[in-house]
Amino acid sequence: MYPGLPSRLEKDIRQLYLDRVLKGNDATLHKFKVRIEDPPRRKHMVFLGGAVLADIMKDKDAFWMNKSEYQEMGVNVLQKCS
Secondary structure, three states: OOOOOOHHHHHHHHHHHHOOOOEEEEEOHHHOOOOOOOOOOOHHHHHHHHHHHHHHHHHOHOOOOOOOHHHHHHHOOOOOOO
16 A cells, blocks of 8 residues: 555545534544554455465365366356356
């Protein structure tokens, strides 16, 4: 994330909540908690999530297709994934 973006997002979300949900009544705004996480390894989070998902699905044949299945069925092979 860009420097200062998490705090700006928190401020903007808090303001939107005040305007749209609380209709300007800031007496109950102190109960609304929002926190934007800014983990140090955020550049690699997408890869790590994909790796975990692939590891979970590796033994489930319904989620995978091979070249011969695609050549035989074409795009209809995607129906087995749904």
